[in-house]
Structures are given as C-alpha cells and as structure tokens.
Amino acid sequence: MTQTETLNLTFAALADPTRRAILGRLSSGNASVNELAAPFKMSLPAISKHLKVLERSGLITRGRRAQWRPCRLKARPMKEAMDWLDHYRRFWEESFDRLDVYLQQLQAKEKPQKKKRHGKSKK
C-alpha cells in the first residue's frame, strides 16, 4: 500500500464515531464481534461492515479461527496519520503565538491608558 492509500483509508476509517469507539474498546484488549457489538445498538452485520473498513485500513487484524475471530488493534497506520498531521503543527502553534502577541499588544495599549487616567502607573 502506498503512503497515499494508507492515509486515504486510515482517515476514512477514523471519520466514523462507531469505528473510533471500536478502536477505543480494542485498546483495552482483543474482542470478538459479539463483544464489540454489545455496547452499540447495532446489528451484527452493521458492526461487521465497520470491522471490514477497519481491517482494510490495517487498523485491526482478525484471528483466523472460524467461530471466534478476535479483533486486535494495529496502531501502525495511526502513526502515519499522525506523522502527516505533525507537518502542520507549527500552524496551530503559530495561532497561539499570534494570540499571545495580540494579548500583549492589548495589555501594552491598556497600560498607557491607565497612566493617563490615574496620573501615575503601578509597577
């Protein structure tokens, strides 16, 4: 799978709240389809469909035993998603920086006004 395909499938898989909840459940241990379906008011076929999406994206693997095929979390594709997002880190960090600068400017503006009103500034 190319990196582009991995990102396409991973982000698409993570876009659904049920699939994210399934991954959350699997983070505390492997589980069968029945166990995964229990907390959701969903039919087994509906859960199975979600599991297929997760399996295709490489976010879970399933055991091979016919009756009890436990699902297991595979976090590796999440790392690729995170590495991609990490390139944009400076943009959200910059927004905070800009907010800081703005707040400092507001405070700087406020100080001379206080000076005017009270005739002297508190240091």
Add this chain to the structure above:
Amino acid sequence: MTQTETLNLTFAALADPTRRAILGRLSSGNASVNELAAPFKMSLPAISKHLKVLERSGLITRGRRAQWRPCRLKARPMKEAMDWLDHYRRFWEESFDRLDVYLQQLQAKEKPQKKKRHGKSKK
C-alpha cells in the same frame, strides 16, 4: 461543534488526497480558487466542492470579497485529530518495544550457541 463532530468532519476531509494537497499548498500561503486549481487537472466546480468540505470541517476559511476569495489554512481541527490519535501512541510504540524484546531474545539465544560452539564467550 462537538468534539465528535469535529473529528468526524476533520478525518473525512483529510481522507481525500486532493484535499490534503490543497492544505499542503495553503501551508505555504493563502491562495484563490484559481491558484489552488492550477496544479490539479480538475474543473473549478470540482475544486470548489473540495473547498466546501474543507471549509465545513473548519480546516480552511475563505475571504469575503466576492471576486477574489482567498483561502486560508486553519490548522486547529488538525490538533484535535492529533490529540485523539495521541491516545494510541503507546500501541505503536509498544509494537517497536516488542520487536526490541524479540531481537534481544534472538541475540540472547544466539550467544549461548556461540559459547557452545567456540567453547568460550567473547565479552
């Protein structure tokens, strides 16, 4: 927007390679729809559709001037996505740890064999 909605829309928006490429382009500066469309062999309406998805997810904002509505990257929803993914960090780090343990076990197995074969171990 709830955190669940933010994650749904952000991951869905990021699941498309054209949309990721548009965000990449915007990371080097604001751009108009025409400028964004240029590198893609896509019609303006197709690009506009992608921009609408990005705008709805809060990943871009658009200027209000009717003729030239520059798009601007807003990375904030990406931070939410990254924070969500970060909960799974230990799982991909653990896989590496397990690989480390496995390699150490292999090496540990190898050493006594060498000892046997050569009669003495190198320290």
